[in-house]
Amino acid sequence: QVQLVESGGGLVQAGDSLRLSCAALGRTFSSYGMAWFRQAPGKERDFVAAISWTVSITRYADSVKGRFTISRDFAKNTVYLQMNSLKPEDTAVYYCAATNMGIGIGTETTAYASWGQGTQVTVSS
Numbered sequence: 001q002v003q004l005v006e007s008g009g010g011l012v013q014a015g016d017s018l019r020l021s022c023a024a025l026g027r028t029f030s031s032y033g034m035a036w037f038r039q040a041p042g043k044e045r046d047f048v049a050a051i052s053w054t055v056s057i058t059r060y061a062d063s064v065k066g067r068f069t070i071s072r073d074f075a076k077n078t079v080y081l082q083m084n085s086l087k088p089e090d091t092a093v094y095y096c097a098a099t100n101m102g103i104g105i106g107t108e109t110t111a112y113a114s115w116g117q118g119t120q121v122t123v124s125s
Contacts, residue, residue, distance in 0.1 A: 009119030022096030033104010038092035
């Protein structure tokens with residue numbers, strides 16, 4: 001497993017942007033597919049975006065397509081989630097996750113063995 005540390009959350013207004021970061025410590029970062037999930041109070045943890053270990057493949061939830069962008073910097077062992085045009089319904093705790101299964105763009109939480117501690121994103125209307 002790989003240790004993940006998220007940062008970049010905060011309180012913003014609707015329409016604003018935020019960039020979340022997830023630093024991977026320990027194992028070889030380049031061999032892991034990376035993803036972001038989010039969990040609102042009282043709801044399940046939902047898939048947001050994923051990027052394969054090859055970097056050439058990304059996947060997004062329909063609710064964030066066109067607004068969020070996932071990327072990774074191998075030199076910094078970090079994956080990012082750029083969030084634009086934020087909406088109140090984007091409010092949640094955002095979690096970073098890593099997997100070494102397949103090409104690494106699964107949408108189910110069970111596909112990921114390593115998780116960060118989460119970072120809160122709050123979007124006010």
